[in-house]
Amino acid sequence: MDKEKMNMAYSKFVENRLPKTKFFPSLLWAFLVGGLICCIGQGIFDSIGAIFPSLEDKVVQSYTLIIIIFLASFLTGIGVYDRIGNFAGAGSIVPISGFSNSVASPALEFKREGVIFGVCVKMFTIAGPVIVTGISASILVGIIYYIIGLF
């Protein structure tokens, strides 16, 4: 009982100590940065489509994502992306650039622990769950569609 009380008091203490994020400004920044990254994506998509009109939309889409991922890991490398993330919050996490950042950022940070156990292992601290759940979910969808296809 006492232990429970202590835990609650501690939770409250932590709650008070955590930096307060201002609700509306952070929401606005997430909206602006998120929207902007999507617009940059659309710009890249339209540019590739205009330069190589023979490419299929699906292929152009893949190139677009690869370019965004390249830019995001470069910006992470020079330390800019994490600085954007400080005020943009979800605006910099949810776009595919945030996925790229979540791979590159820990890879950089743990470089001093070596290439194998630092870079290669820590690379997947956030991307790991994303890839594992993603692949598992796609297998599940595949099974469901396979069963539907049987009838």
Add this chain to the structure above:
Amino acid sequence: MSSVLTYLIVFLIGGLICSLAQILIIRTRMTSARILVLFELIGVFLQAIGIFEPIKEFAKSGITVPIIGFGASLAKGAIEAVAKDGILGIFTGGITATAGGIAAAVGFAYLFALIFSSHSKKT
């Protein structure tokens, strides 16, 4: 549709998705890994029930650039591969469709991790 309107829609939808995630982060203190997984699964779900493509027609990069688009192509890959290759497609579809993104993220992260060093400890 004029191109200014297209970009406006992309901006609004992309921004809206991100602010939704921001509300979740503030209200529930979700970590970025959980946010990414959640939105990816939303994408898988939207594609699986077949409403992602119509949304994409309208929202374009507003929905494909967020991680929702990544989830959707995982599911789309699985669905298409199952139709083509049967049981094998269950296993090959998802990764094949998203191979470009995963390989780019891993490859570039590895490259830049070797070139640059961490900035987070200096400031």
